[in-house]
Amino acid sequence: MGALLDSLRDRIPGGRIVADPDVISAYAHDEAQWAPYGTPAALVRAGSTEDVRAVVTVCAGLGVPIVPRGAGTGLSGGANALDGCVLLSLEAMDEIVEIDPVERLAVVQPGVVNDALRLACAEHGLWYPPDPASSPWSTIGGNVATNAGGICCVKYGVTRDYVLSVQAVVGRGEVVRLGRRTAKGVAGYDLCGLMVGSEGTLGVITEVTVRLRGARAPERTVVGYFDDLRTAGEAVSAVIAAGIVPSALELVDRHCLRAVDAWRNMGLSADANVLLLGRGDLPGEAGEAEADAMARLFKEAGATWSARSEDEAEAEALFTARRLAYPALERLGPVLTEDVCVPRALVPEMLARIEAAAVEHDTHIANIAHAGDGNLHPLIIAPAGDDAARERAQRAFDRIVADAIALGGTVTGEHGVGLLKRRGLHDELEPEVIALHHAVKAALDPAGVFNPGKVFGDPA
Incomplete structure (x- = not known):
């Protein structure tokens, strides 16, 4: 450790290197419940690409693991510390370098908060669509590392669809630019795309260029109340089968509604067991017809009540409740968050299997769910200090992962693999495909120091 700290201090300005264990402990893990984490050797709060390059050069030379992290809002353990590692915090690299209204792009450092970028773009009449529920706190670097999605991704796609290029530190300290600023370009392999969703295992991203959209038309909100999850799932399938592409289609069940009511007294759980929130942003008469069609499809699928919301404040409150569901449930005890994705037509079946897993494992x-694109977020709750309940929760977690794979789905739609989904990833992918991933890792990380053990580590 002495050689490591001396080498870092020789290359990085004072004050950026932290060895105080009390300070480091606050950075040692993300928000994933029950994901293991170790004791770091040091924390570096990088202020520049040169700081990152110095950390990578030193750690690669000494064989010391590097665990990059942003705001720590991840839910899979991807940012959790390893024993003896250097935690590399990028939160201080928070400059919006450029917004180009003509080319419709922005250049940002990885520590820029998602909502801060969206607000800055709005000043130019532009919009950055990816909007994870953690957008008020999560950073663009973390969003890129996990290929984050969000509420509007059913129509507008996920982070990967907006990343044009990245600057990254790879290998033994090489600084590279991957991708391009042009609207089109197919020269060489898509190494930029490879970095998106790599969870810090291939290098450290120090700058991101993202594409932007023009400001969109005002949205119309449709609300449906349902008695049970399967019926709400049938409504989702009906909307998709009708060819409607909503700008949002979100599901919130009675447990979440009650938790939000208990916290914020919004009065939602008195009216519905399951709430389905649809939005559309087509302009003019087409938008009117789209909203009316969604309301009708909700009703035909079995909604006890459905209607367009004519009150913008009310509509925003409903989507606020959707975003508050996770923190509201956290007040009840530790929450193990799932993140499976299945074909959209199979959303009703997957919801039924989740309910069966709850019964089977008590x-x-x-x-909650981004129901419009099949991305479901079961939130598994166990009382603090109850080891038996925790074991049952983990078995339910594994059952849900297995069911998603059995239905032709995937173990993660947007949260990443990290530590929690490694076994599921090996179940989902063929051994030959796993081997390809290991070959890519070896090529870009010859010293084996970038977030080792995450994603494709030993699933045992």
């Missing part, structure tokens, strides 16, 4: 499971 576990409290709440549900």
Whole structure:
């Protein structure tokens, strides 16, 4: 450790290197419940690409693991410390370098908060669509590392669809630019795309260029109340089958509604067991017809009540409740968050299987979902200090992962693999495909120091 700290201090300005264990402990893990984490050797709060390059050069030379992290809002353990590692915090690299209204792009450092970028773009009449529920706190670097999605991704796609290029530190300290600023370009392999969703295992991203959209038309909100999850799932399938592409289609169940009511007294759980929130942003008469069609499809699928919301404040409150569901449930006890994705037509079946897993394992499971693209977020709750309940919750977690794979789905739609989904990833991918990933890792990380053990580590 002495050689490591001396080498870092020789290359990085004073004050950026932290060895105080009390300070470091606050950075040692993300928000994933029950994901293991170790004791770091040091924390570096990088202020520039040169700081990152110095850390990578030193660590590669000494064989010391590097664990990059942003705001720590991840839910899979991807930013959790390893024993003896250097935690590399990028939160101080928070400059919006450029917004180009003509080319419709922005250049940002990885520590820029998602909502801060969106607000800055709005000043130019532009819009950055990816909007994870953690957008008020999560950073663009973390969003890129996990290929984050969000509420509007059913129509507008996920982070990967907006990343034009990245600057990254790879290998033994080489600084590279991957991708391009042009609207089109197919020269060489898509190494930029490879970095998106790599969870810090291939290098450290120090700058991101993202494409932007023009400001969109005002949205119309449709609300449906349902008695049960399967019926709400049938409504989702009906909307998709009708060819409607909503700008949002979100599901919130009774457990989440009650938790939000208990916290914020919004009065939602008195009216519905399951709330389905649809939005559309087509302009003019087409938008009117789209909203009316969604309301009708909700009703035909079995909604006890459905209607367009004519009150913008009310509509925003409903989507606020959707975003508050996770922190509201956290007040009840530790929450193990799932993130499976299945074909959209199979959303009703997957929701039924999640309910069956809750019964089979005697576990409290709440549900929120980006239902329009098949991305479900079962929230598995176990009382603090109850080891038996925790074991049942983990078995339910594994059952849900297995069911998603059995239905032709995937173990993660947007949260990443990190530590929690490694076994599921090996179940989902063929051994030959796993081997390809290891070959890519070896090529870009010859010293084996970038977030080792995450994603494709030993799933045992």
